[in-house]
Amino acid sequence: MGAPDAHETAIHRLDAESALEDAPKTRFSPEFANDGIDEFLTFLVPHRGLTVGLRITTPERTWTVGAPETEVSGAADDVYRALYGRPNHAAITGDRLPAL
Template identity: 40%
Template sequence: MPTCPGWTVSRLVAHLARVQSWVVNALADPSGRQVEADRPPRDWEELLPWWDERREEMLTGLADPETPAWLPFTRYPQVARSWARRQAHEAAIHRLDAEHALTAEPPLVFDPEFAADGVDELIAWMVPTRRDWSKSAHSGVAVVHATDVDRAWAVRLSSGMPPEITAEVVAGDVTIAGPADAVYRRVWGRPSSAVVTGSTELLEPLAAP
């Protein structure tokens, strides 16, 4: 997922509309065989109503959390509630991008529990299965600590192995610490006040897609 510099509001809307069309198609075809995103209109006046339609279709499809659905993320249960979680954070991060496109310091602050869930989704759900870890040369411990909700993720990296993730504060080789809102922004690659100390190269395999 690209970071906010260079994004325009129209590009963000087109991106969200395209992704939400993908979710609609994933709900319609739980096998995943024919799931592709639709192409949004280029014209702004056509794009907005097209996005409204895709969003409403998606929300209707997500109404039953246990509806079978295809997801490309193998760790997730293949049901609608997994898409609901994924799209909540997709929309939240891109809302932040839109606000950054309008002002350097947007007033938006995420609820700490929601922000912590967004950290958990990336670190505990996406990171372990999204790459071929047999080719990784990273070794060490990365600690992510959301101090205001007392939640932590210790990611133990070993060369050629998938990471081991535990919910604890330990001495790490690199640490990201701060309020959940700041940590959420940092792990998803957005401007943040979270404090990062230690060997930052160990954060590369944890970077948001």
């Protein structure tokens, strides 16, 4: 798992870019985005006391946490953005994602 600061910075970058009139089309590599999904599941979910049942699928990996009530799938970049509550094109079925 990468440094949490890298993912915090990446999410702040997306936020800053979204405020621009002509925002760049930033896309994160599957390796980086999948690492961010790992961080979300292993660090943010337990440390924020969130109880979730998730199945997350990217072309590279699948994660299952508990009895899945929510499924998120798509390109790693889109799933990464969805989990961190940023605009995305991931497919989300079932219950809503936990708010961070």
